Amino acid sequence: MRNIAVKLSYDGAAYHGWQTQRGEVTVQQTLERAAERVLGHAVKITGCGRTDAGVHARTYCAGFETDGTIPAERIPFALNSYLPPDVSVSDAADAPPDFNAILSCEKKEYTYRVVISRVRDPFLSCRAHFVPRSPDAERIAAAAKAFAGTHDFAAVRSVGTETRTTVRTVYWCETETCGNELLFRVCADGFLYNMARAIVGTLLYVSEGKLEPEDVPAILASRDRRLAGPTAPPGGLYLTRLWYPGPVGAMFGGGKVSLNF
Amino acid sequence: MRNIAVKLSYDGAAYHGWQTQRGEVTVQQTLERAAERVLGHAVKITGCGRTDAGVHARTYCAGFETDGTIPAERIPFALNSYLPPDVSVSDAADAPPDFNAILSCEKKEYTYRVVISRVRDPFLSCRAHFVPRSPDAERIAAAAKAFAGTHDFAAVRSVGTETRTTVRTVYWCETETCGNELLFRVCADGFLYNMARAIVGTLLYVSEGKLEPEDVPAILASRDRRLAGPTAPPGGLYLTRLWYPGPVGAMFGGGKVSLNF
Numbered sequence: 001m002r003n004i005a006v007k008l009s010y011d012g013a014a015y016h017g018w019q020t021q022r023g024e025v026t027v028q029q030t031l032e033r034a035a036e037r038v039l040g041h042a043v044k045i046t047g048c049g050r051t052d053a054g055v056h057a058r059t060y061c062a063g064f065e066t067d068g069t070i071p072a073e074r075i076p077f078a079l080n081s082y083l084p085p086d087v088s089v090s091d092a093a094d095a096p097p098d099f100n101a102i103l104s105c106e107k108k109e110y111t112y113r114v115v116i117s118r119v120r121d122p123f124l125s126c127r128a129h130f131v132p133r134s135p136d137a138e139r140i141a142a143a144a145k146a147f148a149g150t151h152d153f154a155a156v157r158s159v160g161t162e163t164r165t166t167v168r169t170v171y172w173c174e175t176e177t178c179g180n181e182l183l184f185r186v187c188a189d190g191f192l193y194n195m196a197r198a199i200v201g202t203l204l205y206v207s208e209g210k211l212e213p214e215d216v217p218a219i220l221a222s223r224d225r226r227l228a229g230p231t232a233p234p235g236g237l238y239l240t241r242l243w244y245p246g247p248v249g250a251m252f253g254g255g256k257v258s259l260n261f
Numbered sequence: 262m263r264n265i266a267v268k269l270s271y272d273g274a275a276y277h278g279w280q281t282q283r284g285e286v287t288v289q290q291t292l293e294r295a296a297e298r299v300l301g302h303a304v305k306i307t308g309c310g311r312t313d314a315g316v317h318a319r320t321y322c323a324g325f326e327t328d329g330t331i332p333a334e335r336i337p338f339a340l341n342s343y344l345p346p347d348v349s350v351s352d353a354a355d356a357p358p359d360f361n362a363i364l365s366c367e368k369k370e371y372t373y374r375v376v377i378s379r380v381r382d383p384f385l386s387c388r389a390h391f392v393p394r395s396p397d398a399e400r401i402a403a404a405a406k407a408f409a410g411t412h413d414f415a416a417v418r419s420v421g422t423e424t425r426t427t428v429r430t431v432y433w434c435e436t437e438t439c440g441n442e443l444l445f446r447v448c449a450d451g452f453l454y455n456m457a458r459a460i461v462g463t464l465l466y467v468s469e470g471k472l473e474p475e476d477v478p479a480i481l482a483s484r485d486r487r488l489a490g491p492t493a494p495p496g497g498l499y500l501t502r503l504w505y506p507g508p509v510g511a512m513f514g515g516g517k518v519s520l521n522f
Contacts, residue, residue, distance in 0.1 A: 011383045056384075076380065085386035119337065122272045123317075125346035127384070 003099050005063045005248045006075060007091040012056040013126040013235065014086055019050045027051075027087060031062060034082035038075070039068045046101045048242060049108060049191065050161070054126065054234030058111075059252065061242055063101040095248050104248065107171060109241035110196040112184040112232060114204075128181070129236035135182055135207040140175055142213035143206040146220065147173040147186070147199055154223035156199050157192030158231065166192055166223070173199065187241070197232045198225075205229030264360050266324045266509045267336060268352040273317040274387040274496065275347055280311045288312075288348060292323060295343035299336070300329045307362045309503060310369060310452065311422070315387065315495030319372075320513065322503050324362040356509050365509070368432060370502035371457040373445040373493060375465075389442070390497035396443055396468040401436055403474035404467040407481065408434040408447070408460055415484035417460050418453030419492065427453055427484070434460065448502070458493045459486075466490030 008031070016024035020032070028045055035043040048061040070078065075092035083089065098104075114135065115121065115128040124130075147156075147170050154166040171187040184200050202219070205211045211219075211229060219227045242252045269292070277285035281293070289306055296304040309322040331339065336353035344350065359365075375396065376382065376389040385391075408417075408431050415427040432448040445461050463480070466472045472480075472490060480488045503513045 009383055011386070080381065085381060086383045088381045088383045090380040119351045120341065120346060120349045122270055122347045122349045123319075123388070125272070 001065050001067055003063065003065055003095045003097055004072065004075065005061060005093050005095040005099060005101065005244075005251065006079070006089050007251050008057070008060050008062060008087060008089045010057050010060065010088070011086040011127075012051060012054050015053065017051055017053045017055065018047050018060075027057075027060075028062075030084065030087055031079070034079045035064060037082045038070065038078040039066050041066070041068070048101045048105050049239070050193075051239060052194065052197075052234050052237075055237045055239070056127070056235075057239040059242055060239055061101045061105070061244070061248070061252065063095060063099060091251050093247055093251050096246060099244075099246075099248055104244055105190075106243040106245065106249075107187055107189050108191065108239060108243070109185055109187040110191065111238050111240040112186075112196065112200045113236045113238065114182040114184070114200075116180045116182065126235040129233050131204070135204060137175060137177065137182070139206050139209075139213055140203045143203055143211070143216045144173045144175065144184075146213075146216035151220050152223055153192050153195055153220070155219050155221075155225055155228045156195050156202060157225065158194035158198070159225075161193040163192060168192065168195070175203075185240070194231050197234065197237055198228055198230075200232040200236070202229035204232065262326050262328055264324065264326055264356045264358055265333065265336065266322060266354050266356040266360060266362065266505075266512065267340070267350050268512050269318070269321050269323060269348060269350045271318050271321065271349070272347040272388075273312060273315050276314065278312050278314045278316065279308050279321075288318075288321075289323075291345065291348055292340070295340050296325060298343045299331065299339040300327050302327070302329070309362045309366050310500070311454075312500060313455065313458075313495050313498075316498045316500070317388070317496075318500040320503055321500055322362045322366070322505070322509070322513065324356060324360060352512050354508055354512050357507060360505075360507075360509055365505055366451075367504040367506065367510075368448055368450050369452065369500065369504070370446055370448040371452065372499050372501040373447075373457065373461045374497045374499065375443040375445070375461075377441045377443065387496040390494050392465070396465060398436060398438065398443070400467050400470075400474055401464045404464055404472070404477045405434045405436065405445075407474075407477035412481050413484055414453055414456055414481070416480050416486055416489045417456050417463060418486065419455035419459070420486075422454040424453060429453065429456070436464075446501070455492050458495065458498055459489055459491075461493040461497070463490035465493065 018027045020029045045064045072092045076089040079089045113128040118132045150169040169189045173186045176183045279288045281290045306325045333353045337350040340350045374389040379393045411430040430450045434447045437444045
């Protein structure tokens with residue numbers, strides 16, 4: 001049995017997230033159907049994480065097993081011929097037998113895109129969160145530091161998914177100004193349900209003066225979701241970088257990927 | 262009676278072009294409906310040109326008359342509250358009594374976006390034309406020169422719209438490389454039906470060796486649409502700059518507008 005890893009990207013606007021759900025169109029189901037047509041057998045695809053409805057992936061890793069003989073380098077073209085234009089596979093490789101798209105993932109980076117504009121940009125509809133005024137970068141930077149490190153992140157997760165533990169390690173939580181955009185970058189060993197969006201929503205609350213930067217450590221310590229800021233809208237969130245060991249890691253450029261939107 | 266000029270932009274993917282047509286969703290009709298809700302009376306809107314189905318406008322000028330008293334600076338916000346997210350009004354001004362969005366337009370620039378990639382980018386679906394290999398920039402530049410100047414452009418227009426004359430003046434027809442994109446920029450005093458896309462299709466034929474750069478003057482002189490290249494797909498085409506005299510011209514920055522896509 002071969003273990004295949006594929007690299008893809010998708011515009012999540014039309015999807016009810018990654019994970020297959022009854023009665024909803026999801027990326028996983030869309031990819032499984034394309035793989036079944038290519039491989040000629042039923043395929044169970046594992047993703048590197050569950051993105052929510054409307055969340056995008058600039059980069060994503062999915063894995064599946066097959067006894068088919070199609071060369072790995074032909075898989076992207078073959079899958080793309082059965083995929084809709086908002087999902088695109090760019091690379092594929094034979095992975096080690098113990099590779100698992102979610103369990104082997106060492107860390108992930110999400111980028112949240114805030115566009116500062118009083119007028120909506122029709123080309124960014126469902127692809128960014130619009131705010132009318134410049135967020136307060138200093139207040140945000142002061143608050144963002146509190147998320148870095150190993151913490152119990154229960155205060156910034158939505159209930160709905162079972163997890164063994166709500167402790168995660170955030171490697172960085174930073175912002176970057178790029179023209180009229182403010183990009184929030186959060187890298188962690190794993191993300192709880194809605195965690196990236198709740199962190200951004202909390203930082204925007206700090207920017208607006210609804211919370212103080214120095215409140216954030218106590219909010220985290222409380223484990224109380226009601227004390228943190230709201231969950232920012234899904235359209236601004238993109239999965240932007242993935243880190244894996246070995247040959248699959250090389251496919252993802254050791255985390256170095258283009259961050260153009 | 263006031264004569265109002267508005268500046269807008271739209272993602273054309275979901276529209277059957279600018280101009281109202283029976284049974285099709287168009288940008289004109291969408292804007293007229295929003296204006297009627299804002300102004301409380303029927304509104305006939307004139308656009309700066311007919312963009313085809315699926316063609317985009319980074320910038321667009323539309324005009325209408327009203328006896329309403331709403332201040333011009335409140336019009337963008339008021340219209341946007343009734344417009345879908347893929348159409349957005351960014352500015353409005355009281356225009357001189359003789360202003361007409363199409364007749365007063367001195368020149369327009371269209372930009373055609375070709376992305377060089379063997380893999381589709383899901384975020385550019387319906388927003389760019391993908392080619393697997395780098396076009397031959399030297400051959401294209403040599404051929405593009407032939408379009409500049411005052412010519413009869415009947416060889417690069419599709420039949421379907423009545424016009425008094427098929428003579429137009431092209432101020433420039435150039436390409437620019439931008440990362441893995443090749444941008445075609447064509448500026449003219451007016452465009453015939455499908456003219457920008459037929460020019461791009463002809464230049465891509467030259468790049469591929471299906472036509473020679475030195476064939477282009479004879480093709481133009483023939484006035485025979487069958488001799489030129491195909492009409493490039495609509496999703497790559499954007500209206501990017503407009504020039505008007507007087508106060509409306511100032512609203513369009515004297516042709517200087519951001520060309521970010």
